[in-house]
Amino acid sequence: MSDGKQIWVLVEVLAGAVKPVSLEALHAGTTLAGELGAAVTAVVCTAPGVAVPEAVATNGASRVLHIQHAALEAFNSLALIEALAPQIQAQNPEVVMMGATNHGKELAPALAAKLGVGLATDCIALDVEGGVLKARRPVYAGKAHITFQFGDTRPCILTLRPNVFRSGETPAGKTVPVEPVTAEIAGNGLRLKVKEVVQAAGRKLDITEARIIVSGGMGMQKPENFSLLEELAEVLGAAVGASRPVVDNGWREYSNQVGQTGRTVSPDLYIACGISGAVQHLAGMSSSRCIVAINKDPNAPIFDVADYGIVGDVLEILPVMTAEFKKVLHK
Ligand SMILES: Cc1cc2nc3c(=O)[nH]c(=O)nc-3n(C[C@H](O)[C@H](O)[C@H](O)COP(=O)(O)OP(=O)(O)OC[C@H]3O[C@@H](n4cnc5c(N)ncnc54)[C@H](O)[C@@H]3O)c2cc1C
Known part of the structure; x- marks a missing residue:
């Protein structure tokens, strides 16, 4: 001692x-x-x-x-x-x-x-x-x-x-x-005893530990479109996050939720896709080192905190980004 x-x-x-x-x-x-x-x-x-x-x-x-x-x-x-x-x-x-x-x-x-x-x-x-x-x-x-x-x-x-x-x-x-x-x-x-621990099925990288997060909001429009985020995440070695309404709609599980009532994250890179940038969402990700926002509304508040902004349709931009990153990263 x-x-x-x-x-x-x-x-x-x-x-x-x-x-x-x-x-x-x-x-x-x-x-x-x-x-x-x-x-x-x-x-x-x-x-x-x-x-x-x-x-x-x-x-x-x-x-x-x-x-x-x-x-x-x-x-x-x-x-x-x-x-x-x-x-x-x-x-x-x-x-x-x-x-x-x-x-x-x-x-x-x-x-x-x-x-x-x-x-x-x-x-x-x-x-x-x-x-x-x-x-x-x-x-x-x-x-x-x-x-x-x-x-x-x-x-x-x-x-x-x-x-x-x-x-x-x-x-x-x-x-x-x-x-x-x-x-x-x-x-x-002991008043508390753990009887069983059940691992979540198909558990991916935890968003609180990920260096890169690609996160989707209501601008992704339907749950099937999250496959575009999964593909980009796969290429970047990233985790997929989500805004609260996405989780409330049952499109993604709660462990993906970023924000005041979700998880707080501080990755090197946070790519916000179709996320408006409500204060409750910013509460969970504004300490990210670099924020990239994709939104079709040039006045979306997410652009106030973004280091880089892309104004356009996220469903068109994501496949292009994924293809370009694949080329650069030789994947
Ligand atoms: C007590 C409380 C706690 C909350 N906690 C949280 C929390 O933890 N996390 C959280 O995220 N929210 C939280 N919220 C909700 C928060 O206020 C917002 O409602 C929510 O963050 C909005 O989610 P969103 O940006 O995905 O959706 P929206 O606000 O609907 O924004 C969608 C965005 O997508 C854009 N868009 C639409 N289509 C496209 C397209 N094709 N291409 C590109 N962009 C497009 C739109 O321009 C818009 O900016 C909380 C609210 C309350 C009251």
Whole structure:
């Protein structure tokens, strides 16, 4: 166990692989550790017998804590809290951070409430000023940013927006030791038990993790036309997103929905096809690095946030784009 200041990064492992957002959190943790004079502990919670992926031990952490218990086989926030809270209380990390994934969004507030400490969710920037940690996140559907400063309680709990804290550097590759810990969880006392996990059929790339998203709105006109988006997505290695009315109409599943009541995404490239650009949609995608909009209405509000705009019929433009990208990318 480390005696100095620690930053804990809770790492999500799915089907033997580290979630990209957890690698981003390790990168953010390492940067913060330099500014706070702390060291990073990567924390992986699994059932016994599950191996910790090598990437956890080679991405900037100085130690890896592998907390194990049979109740941690599937995601269960109550079991995780039972496993984590005593370790946090015993080891006093300054900061506990994790991705703002579905799991992180459920675990972080419950953990903060259990420990009676402060929480900043969906952070897009972390700074240290005069030794004090400040966390920035969007508010009012992305129209403004707020900066949090934590009080005296520790740890500060943070969730990080996926795709924001990416590292351009290849990790040093130094492998640090994994410390196994057996959690004590009163199995019969848990109020929540996971009986079965059912994987969604034909699951594609998660839009929150995709570097490129091609997203369709009501301008796609009918569900069959989404095949044009699927074809472009295939060529670009992208995920397909959708506006809310598209999802409400049952043309696409809810996990595709981008916006205030859907998912928040920050890809490198967001191609909005037949999407008007309502404020509730912008809330979910305006932090994309480059936005391309295709709309037949030159006054559509989406053009106010777009870096590149194409005025025209999306059903004519998409096949041309797909063919051109195929040529350029040799697909
Ligand atoms: C509380 C609340 C929460 C909401 N949450 C969300 C949310 O999470 N996500 C979300 O997306 N919305 C959300 N909405 C709905 C939002 O207000 C808009 O109604 C919605 O985003 C509009 O979707 P759209 O752009 O696909 O459709 P429309 O507004 O109907 O726009 C269609 C666009 O397609 C263009 N178009 C039509 N035909 C073509 C063509 N052939 N070629 C090119 N362009 C064409 C039109 O010019 C138009 O700009 C929410 C609303 C409320 C009140």
